[in-house]
Amino acid sequence: MTTLAELDCQTAAPDVAAAPALLPVVGSDTLVPVVDGRSVPYANLDVAASAPALRAVADRVTEVLPLYASVHRGAGYLSQVSTALYEAARARIGEFVGARDEDVTVVTRNTTDSLNLLAGCVPPHPDGTPGRVLVLDVEHHANLLPWQRTGGATVLAGGASVAETLSGLRTELARFDYALLAVTGASNVTGEALPLAEVVRLAHDAGARVVLDGAQLVPHRGFSLAQTGADYVAFSGHKTYAPFGAGALVGRRDWLDAGTPHLAGGGAVRQVGLDATQWQTAPARHEAGSPNVVGAVALAAACDALAALDPAALHAHEAALRAALVDGLSSIEGVRVVTVWPDATDPVGVVTFSVTGHDPGLVAAYLSAEHGIGVRDGRFCAHPLLARLGYDAGAIRASVGVGTTGAEVARLVDAVRAYVEQGPSARYAVVDGCWTVVDDPRPVPAGSGLEGLFATAAAGFLADAAACGPAPDGPA
Template sequence: MTVLGDDLPVTLADGTLTDHVNLDYAATAPCLAAAAEAVNAILPWYASVHRGAGAASQRCTLAYERARQTIGDFVGARPADHVVFTRNTTDALNLLARALPAGTTVVGWAGEHHANLLPWTDTVSLPVPRTAAEAIAGLEAALADLPAPPRAATPGRAGTPGRLRGTVLVTVTGASNVTGEVWPLAALTETAHRHGARIAVDAAQLAPHRPVSLAATGIDYLALSGHKLYAPFGAGVLVGRADWLDAADPYLAGGGATAYVAPVTDGDLIGYAVDWNSGPARHEAGTPNLLGAVALAAVCETLAAADRDALAADENALVERLRDGLAHLPGVEELRKFTDGHDRVGIVSFAVAGVPAADVSAYLATRHGIGVRDGLFCAHPLTERLLADASARAGADLGPTAVRASVGLGSTPGHVDRLLTGLAELTRDRFGGL
């Protein structure tokens, strides 16, 4: 599989040219060639979706709905699940937050990405766990302590019909965007369902690196972004159970979400009576993002046909190469939540004692042509907590922000080695080789 931009020339501070090394996949992954090819193929036919009888419109409508099916298949959507196109994971989780039944209690963790931290109200916030077992036990205790809400008929665990409470939602990341650590989704889903709760997963960082299936795990809702999944064309999805989505007011009011609109007069006042669509269209008002949907589907199809185990093994080797190299550099401390040996995707965050994170990333960019991210990674409470922990381990103040390196398709051992070489030069200058 080929990603675009892996041979871009960049000019270093001394005026020399080198090839750019992209180690910022966790922010925005490069475009997969298959996504660009799919977009180029549909562009000559670009026309309205669901709104025309002409050949171009019919072709685009078919491509859009095929994309919905392909993406649903990629994440193991159940036959009755909705696949709703959104702009990104943040948009998808905000949609779900708007669709919750009145009085729903949301249970989550304090260490989530802001996309899965800020949309929710009436939240029970659990402390960041230090092990996977602690995450499961913490959820078990929190759900056991909740008062029993009114009963509501909802699907049971793993899609089996049953009567669950339906007014408690557990929200969790699939893989941390700060540390790359993978959360125990199967066990958390089982725990949630046993207590009559549903579970929503932020899969923005998980889906590009690991297979995930709603049908196999019983996850109730899943959100992901195309720009994390090698399809940077402005599309994401919310996939999950239909009942809450069909019962909620439309996420956006406008054309496409409506089945019929009629004026209603009251004296001089005019209003409108609206019959809203059910299904995904209910929450997809306006002209849809055809190109984003087609690009995302092309990536899903390409990854589904690939050997995901082999891709994960290659990525794991890169991550271990990076982590081992960082561990041997003076003054460098990796950020982590869980114990060593825990499964993780291709994301590693670290800090250098005495060197601001922004200076580290600028040094790598201007001296070595490497792109990384510095900051708090839209997960401020978590990153600040992990920096405090890392500072305690290092016996030094690591500063208020961190550096994140992330890998994916297109990353090579040479890219990792160039990063380690750049950091070795930086730390040698800072610590005199000690």
């Protein structure tokens, strides 16, 4: 029988398996234990959930930490330095996504935060009802729930093809006076997308603005508000190789200047009285409290590193890895790759698949425990889409980025093949809804404080989040 060590060294596609990472990331040399007693390099194929920090980002954070102090209202020298760092980072983040001269960049926590902020700024309909927002059922919950909560959302089911979906959008936009069309730049489930130029044209022709959920697009493709004509873009640092707690909403100023302040607190106000408050305009209007200076600097550093890459090299790297995933997984009996629009072009490096007759959580637990591979299982905060596609029980998602190597992709394909053909070598059981290794022999990192808790941590999370459904979801 082929050993686990041999399986981890096999290559699913020799030409792609030799592909190196495009940029160095923190943790690429981290070893993790597997159940047979070995330690293997961790293969992080869960980049779509949270990407590792670029080495350049970590270095930049180390550089600026000694300079950190209060911002905007401090007279001290380091306060002035920190303010300059923060505002320079804001400008760089806006430039990275092609902000127009009149656009504003609001530093947020992540994409979810950004879209909730914008939801409070959509002007009401002239009849006094909430401003109407059109959204597709393919969206991540971050680009669905904020609009539903405003009471003005219409959720349109996506079509079986790109052409059918565009036709549905055109028809629906003509039915009502929509203020906004909210659309993903790339699906967090399949990496597929609608042609953005066509989507923007349809919306603008109907008098609606467009906000782009750029969480999965911005880290993988060049994007420009100015060039596409989109009105707003939201994205996350933790998906853009800067996991230090900052994200951004970038776009047209008028709604953001007049909208409901995202948080009520210091820094967002001009004058406070006991009976009335005068609010700042954007971006300060939506950045109450002490801002995440280090997070903003980290995100700006990631933007610089990604902007310095040759776009053709970035595209070729990701396309090759994605093709190896799709081709390799599709060649395994019983494995099905999920698609939303078969006619979609140029998807980003996100691939979701299922193994017929096998629980996605078990497959993911096996990949981790026996091969040191990190993937995501569940419904990926896209419950309506997974339900429509017939995956109520969830699926498995592998995703790549600039720090991914071809060898890691090959390891995954070979490991899934081994699972299908030979089955697991360890015993697994469901504990409070989570697949775990029975009598798991893997140690936890020294000094982590997790001794005795490792086997129950995930189960505890699931117990707390039981209302979310039968499978865990990833972070927004």
